[in-house]
Amino acid sequence: MTALDTERATADAAATGAAVKRGYVKQMFSDIAPHYDRVNRIISFRLDQWWRRKAIRELNIERDPAATYLDLCAGTMDISSQIGAGKGFKGSVVAADFAEPMLRAGLEKVSPDVVRPVTADALDLPFADGFAAGAIVVFGIRNVVDLNGALREVYRVLRPGARFVILEFGATQNPMVGWIYRLYFNHLCPLIGNAVARHHSAYNYLPKSVAHFPTEADLAQRMRDAGFDSVHWRSYTFGVVAIHVGEKKRVGDRVSVAGPASPHSR
Numbered sequence: 001m002t003a004l005d006t007e008r009a010t011a012d013a014a015a016t017g018a019a020v021k022r023g024y025v026k027q028m029f030s031d032i033a034p035h036y037d038r039v040n041r042i043i044s045f046r047l048d049q050w051w052r053r054k055a056i057r058e059l060n061i062e063r064d065p066a067a068t069y070l071d072l073c074a075g076t077m078d079i080s081s082q083i084g085a086g087k088g089f090k091g092s093v094v095a096a097d098f099a100e101p102m103l104r105a106g107l108e109k110v111s112p113d114v115v116r117p118v119t120a121d122a123l124d125l126p127f128a129d130g131f132a133a134g135a136i137v138v139f140g141i142r143n144v145v146d147l148n149g150a151l152r153e154v155y156r157v158l159r160p161g162a163r164f165v166i167l168e169f170g171a172t173q174n175p176m177v178g179w180i181y182r183l184y185f186n187h188l189c190p191l192i193g194n195a196v197a198r199h200h201s202a203y204n205y206l207p208k209s210v211a212h213f214p215t216e217a218d219l220a221q222r223m224r225d226a227g228f229d230s231v232h233w234r235s236y237t238f239g240v241v242a243i244h245v246g247e248k249k250r251v252g253d254r255v256s257v258a259g260p261a262s263p264h265s266r
């Protein structure tokens, strides 16, 4: 077995969720950090930033523009910088990621007065219960070794009634996209991505990790199981991506459903 074979085998194992996943993912993103944004724009035909804007809209920041929001698995902080630059935003963003080189690669995009990068693991966040008015994770949660654990940890750090938004690749079965998309995503993306990122396996891991990620309905159920209410999702671009939204239960939710109309009833 050559070194390349070994690396690709590790990437394949990581994509299935094997024990090597955490180490592989952390090292791989640290390695590709300087090239990450460029590859995203190229392989998504710049749709990635449009998807991000859609996801941020779901956070409902205008409900509390002066509050603190969590950008989990923040990477190079595209989401944090978009939230921070949002019209009327007066709050702050905590950008958490366990691969420090990713956060460093995005430092130029963000104002230190608004965005606070924090090196942290999604499974053990160094934040108090209920500290965030909303949380968002974009193309990140698929990479966390324990999905249910990450959902529970996000739930813990949200304040009651706060929203959690997930943007991830979908399990598209759309005949409009079909085999052309699969050819592109499974074969061309790895070639282009690895070449631009100067990496041997990062963009082989990408489609394989998507294939092993729960379907949209499964992910919604996992969010419910973690405690989230009002869980729903919507697919974009022929199902290439999906945005899931859930809310942390409000204190006294049951009472407000049965009782007189309250400002929080839906």
Ligand SMILES: C[S@@+](CC[C@H](N)C(=O)[O-])C[C@H]1O[C@@H](n2cnc3c(N)ncnc32)[C@H](O)[C@@H]1O
Pocket: 025, 026, 029, 072, 073, 074, 075, 076, 077, 078, 079, 096, 097, 098, 099, 102, 120, 121, 122, 123, 137, 138, 139, 140, 141, 143, 144, 145
């Ligand atoms: C595909 S990138 C997404 C970056 C960014 N959210 C975006 O919109 O492009 C995935 C990020 O998740 C981070 N990540 C994966 N597992 C993590 C974990 N357990 N804790 C914290 N960050 C994690 C990686 O380091 C990487 O920066």
